[in-house]
Amino acid sequence: MKNRSRWYVGCNQTLWTPFASNRMPDDLQMYVCRNIYFAVIGPFRTKKAAHIMAHYGRGNPHMQTVADVERIVKQFDNDINEALDAGLARGHVKYDVSMEETCAHFICQSCGRSIVVRMFPMPNEVRIGGEAVALDCKP
Numbered sequence: 442m443k444n445r446s447r448w449y450v451g452c453n454q455t456l457w458t459p460f461a462s463n464r465m466p467d468d469l470q471m472y473v474c475r476n477i478y479f480a481v482i483g484p485f486r487t488k489k490a491a492h493i494m495a496h497y498g499r500g501n502p503h504m505q506t507v508a509d510v511e512r513i514v515k516q517f518d519n520d521i522n523e524a525l526d527a528g529l530a531r532g533h534v535k536y537d538v539s540m541e542e543t544c545a546h547f548i549c550q551s552c553g554r555s556i557v558v559r560m561f562p563m564p565n566e567v568r569i570g571g572e573a574v575a576l577d578c579k580p
């Protein structure tokens with residue numbers, strides 16, 4: 442078997458830390474035995490999922506397992522593709538992009554209308570929003 446590293450999150454009382462390791466998941470028990478972490482979560486398929494778990498998973502009932510986080514990250518990527526497809530159908534082609542860990546912001550270079558995609562929308566927000574998904578591009 443190829444020895445490739447995978448992403449994990451090490452949990453201690455004050456900090457959840459994403460890290461990559463090429464050890465087998467069972468070998469990571471040593472971190473718990475040495476009291477470095479009280480738990481190690483993983484392996485994650487992607488670095489991004491490990492980071493999302495480390496930063497937003499603590500006490501979050503929506504992110505209790507690796508699969509929960511992988512699903513949320515995949516949903517976010519799908520939402521971005523869907524939003525850009527919707528923008529393309531409205532005639533928006535080139536964007537200025539600003540990407541944060543849980544929010545993607547696209548501003549059409551020709552008309553200035555925007556698309557916002559949120560991984561964790563507030564109760565009064567939507568996952569995909571902005572004028573560019575609703576209005577045609579008119580410079």
Ligand SMILES: [Zn+2]
Nearest residue numbers: 533549552578
């Ligand atoms: Zn436009």
